[in-house]
Amino acid sequence: MLFWIISALLTVVVAVLLLSPLMRASARATRYDEGEAAVYRDQLRELERDKAEGLISAEDADYARAEIGRRLLAIAGRETAGEEGAEVAAEAPAPRRRYTLSQAFILLCLPVIGLAGYLEIGSPGTPDAPLEARIENPGEDVDLLVAKVERHLATSPDDGTGWNVLAPVYFRIGRYADAELAYRNAIRILGPDAERMNGLGETLVLRNDGIVTDDAQMAFQAALKLEPNNPRADFYLALALEQSGRRAEALAAFQDIAKASPPTAPWMPLVNQHIAANSAGMPLANPPAETAAAGTAPANSAAPGNPSAEDIANAQSMSEADRGEMIRGMVASLDARLKEDPNNFEGWMRLVRSYAMLKDKEKAEAALQDGLKAFPAAGAEGQQLLAMARELGLDVEEVSQ
Numbered sequence: 001m002l003f004w005i006i007s008a009l010l011t012v013v014v015a016v017l018l019l020s021p022l023m024r025a026s027a028r029a030t031r032y033d034e035g036e037a038a039v040y041r042d043q044l045r046e047l048e049r050d051k052a053e054g055l056i057s058a059e060d061a062d063y064a065r066a067e068i069g070r071r072l073l074a075i076a077g078r079e080t081a082g083e084e085g086a087e088v089a090a091e092a093p094a095p096r097r098r099y100t101l102s103q104a105f106i107l108l109c110l111p112v113i114g115l116a117g118y119l120e121i122g123s124p125g126t127p128d129a130p131l132e133a134r135i136e137n138p139g140e141d142v143d144l145l146v147a148k149v150e151r152h153l154a155t156s157p158d159d160g161t162g163w164n165v166l167a168p169v170y171f172r173i174g175r176y177a178d179a180e181l182a183y184r185n186a187i188r189i190l191g192p193d194a195e196r197m198n199g200l201g202e203t204l205v206l207r208n209d210g211i212v213t214d215d216a217q218m219a220f221q222a223a224l225k226l227e228p229n230n231p232r233a234d235f236y237l238a239l240a241l242e243q244s245g246r247r248a249e250a251l252a253a254f255q256d257i258a259k260a261s262p263p264t265a266p267w268m269p270l271v272n273q274h275i276a277a278n279s280a281g282m283p284l285a286n287p288p289a290e291t292a293a294a295g296t297a298p299a300n301s302a303a304p305g306n307p308s309a310e311d312i313a314n315a316q317s318m319s320e321a322d323r324g325e326m327i328r329g330m331v332a333s334l335d336a337r338l339k340e341d342p343n344n345f346e347g348w349m350r351l352v353r354s355y356a357m358l359k360d361k362e363k364a365e366a367a368l369q370d371g372l373k374a375f376p377a378a379g380a381e382g383q384q385l386l387a388m389a390r391e392l393g394l395d396v397e398e399v400s401q
Helices: 002-052 058-079 082-091 102-120 131-136 142-155 160-172 177-188 194-207 214-226 231-243 247-260 267-278 309-316 320-340 347-359 360-376 380-391 396-400
Strands: none
Touching: 002 058, 160 177, 160 194, 160 231, 177 194, 177 214, 177 231, 177 267, 177 320, 194 214, 194 231, 214 231, 231 247, 231 267, 320 347, 320 360, 347 360, 347 380, 360 380
16 A cells, blocks of 8 residues: 555656646746736827827827737737738747646646556565565576575585586676686585586686686696596687697697587587688598588588698698698689589588688688578578678678578
């Protein structure tokens, strides 16, 4: 009941605040009209004095009296007639506005709209929920869940399980400094395992703007010792080699990840990008056979134009010009063979990526267009081609039309 009383009072206050400018405008207009009428009455009295003193003829006095009377009538009704009335209206102030519709809307419609909206989306029958009660029953509110665990850890700082639960949550919501502290506490209390070491390493990478620092490398190396088959740790260690300029070693490391990973692993697109970047635009060497999409026939693992590991090793010892010429020759060979046998999804992926890495945007878009003819954009393979093209900065909209 108290809620509805407060709501009614607030509605009255808002209505008064909204009506007050209209009421003030009406009052100002009324005072202006009264002052103007008093001036015309004074003019009538002066006209009579002038007529009595012979300063004006009777005929002129009648004309002047009629004009003043007409103006007084215009003030009373604000109605004009004929050409003389139009001239007077142009000289007189704007007609008085009464704002009847606006006042009715404020007094009637606004409260009804507000009440209907609250009854639709509000919960007037919901009881109060103090912070203590909400923390005890946080539901799916992540902030309340975090607050609940933080409150628990404030009184039980040696609860390793609590820190272990809280660390990845901090990581997901972007509180990387808190995530690092939570991971370190969990490792100190519960001991290291691959998941915790990977989490700590990845947190350190994001805290340093994507740079794999020495501390992060130590965490990933510890994760590898605990779990040798660990593509997450392998990826970041390969990335550290790339960031330090050791591109040949980074290329070999990324290729090892590709060989050891399932063809449909979610990290494979990113690994393939790094392989392409570290091989200076060379098509991927011996990629794992992978299906174009779940339930479709496998792609051709012996795709035309693929260089062998020996070709890549030889390319590393060539001059920059010779290596570039070799790469362009292999890409051209891949392009020619795909035109003969276009039913090779991985081949089109490699061809588009290779032309983009060679900074030949026109040929990359032409290859994308040819690839979409074999694998239309409406299908899963076509969508993958378009997604990769967007990442490479190609004009996807024009090509796909």
